[in-house]
């Protein structure tokens with residue numbers, strides 16, 4: 213069964229209708245989180261650092277934190293929220309009494325997670341641009357990387373959510389997967405400079421590394437051959453995970 | 468036929484949940500699936516609207532094979548799930564709008580539909596309040612309204628009145644009556660006998676995934692038992708004597724209850740008295756579907772004898 217874009221959009225609209233009611237409560241904490249990191253690390257720790265990666269420390273942090281905001285914006289939707297909708301609120305069961313098909317549900321949820329990711333990542337990108345940490349034109353070039361990051365982490369998150377038997381396991385996902393990614397994916401220090409030999413290749417497996425590097429490239433305004441590899445990684449891993457997720461979704465929702 | 472199931476079975480992990488079921492629902496009728504919890508009612512409905520695939524057999528709805536194009540079939544039907552699945556923080560109106568979008572209705576169609584359903588199911592008084600604050604009866608009416616958003620030809624109701632108070636049940640029954648008057652076909656499940664007798668033109672009694680009997684309620688009662696029933700509440704030690712005295716009369720027993728069936732109620736009542744039954748705890752009533760179910764399975768529909 214193929215995705216029907218209009219039905220997928222109706223799933224998206226369901227989430228949007230709910231979000232419109234609760235956005236103030238949701239938006240504020242998520243919005244301030246990366247700003248707090250930028251200020252504390254960039255200005256606080258940054259005072260002891262001459263330069264990093266050829267710029268001030270706060271300018272080094274900015275692109276990585278935009279990618280992290282995009283990652284976090286997508287992650288919550290496809291983990292706790294999607295899990296509750298599927299297993300407790302019977303949302304998907306009720307959607308499937310209409311012409312909506314499992315593939316539409318999945319597409320709508322992914323699209324919605326990308327939207328949330330774009331809201332948070334986009335807002336933070338604006339803040340960073342307003343602080344003069346990226347020229348406006350380069351911020352514009354960097355912008356599409358935000359939903360792309362959202363797509364990748366929506367795909368990873370939903371693949372995890374579809375397979376776990378209990379909601380408690382999300383604490384593993386956040387603490388033992390997203391948190392290490394956040395700390396070791398080139399956001400706070402240039403990862404490659406600290407690694408040698410085979411570890412350089414192993415590090416390439418880290419999903420967050422690629423959006424961060426893309427973002428850094430856009431901020432710096434210099435295109436390198438790595439961009440093609442980073443884009444290919446994000447696109448291929450997302451597609452692979454979504455293809456698998458579509459099969460599991462159909463099996464879980466139709467039995 | 469609006470719904471037609473042929474030889475439909477469903478097996479979950481080696482357990483047969485629906486067993487070679489045949490079912491026909493003609494246009495404009497109200498058809499009831501009766502049976503205790505776990506009989507396979509919900510599973511049968513899910514196969515009919517095409518979210519659960521039969522392990523074997525075929526399901527046709529509106530003459531189409533459901534598994535071939537579930538989208539086009541579901542466009543024309545509405546389903547009220549056994550458990551409400553509402554968006555609790557949104558109002559009734561917003562819940563209805565969201566559902567209208569699932570059916571790809573235009574915003575203008577949605578507003579018109581919402582307006583008429585608020586009246587039809589008596590939802591207007593609390594239409595803009597978050598659903599979480601509202602009563603069980605209100606939420607159930609809203610759930611039914613959701614399933615009517617696309618003005619379906621076939622309405623599927625899974626235990627529409629379980630757990631509701633009598634007043635709400637009565638009002639829902641009259642809504643179902645109005646829908647039928649508009650030519651809709653209704654397929655419902657219930658374990659309330661009175662509900663089935665009142666609403667259904669035809670019904671099938673399900674137990675452990677099998678259809679035990681099907682037909683019109685009246686006809687089922689007459690062909691399996693008789694028009695009247697005399698029910699006794701008597702110590703089980705005295706049952707044998709009574710059964711002996713009335714050995715040619717149809718009877719059923721369960722716990723302290725002993726029931727005799729006959730087409731001439733008053734005569735039957737006399738006969739039981741003459742046989743030595745206590746006058747207390749003895750009463751004459753019309754035979755109902757619960758009796759039929761009891762006679763077929765040895766247990767009551769709501770569980771236990």
Ligand SMILES: Nc1ncnc2c1ncn2[C@@H]1O[C@H](COP(=O)(O)OP(=O)(O)O)[C@@H](O)[C@H]1O
Pocket residue numbers: 467479480484502503504505506507508509510511
């Ligand atoms: N997805 C499922 N996986 C395994 N068993 C199931 C599933 N759905 C229903 N069952 C089992 O099938 C039986 C019939 O269930 P159901 O159709 O819900 O009955 P009813 O609606 O008559 O109460 C029950 O014993 C139930 O546990």
Ligand SMILES: [Mg+2]
Pocket residue numbers: 508509510549625
């Ligand atoms: Mg059920």
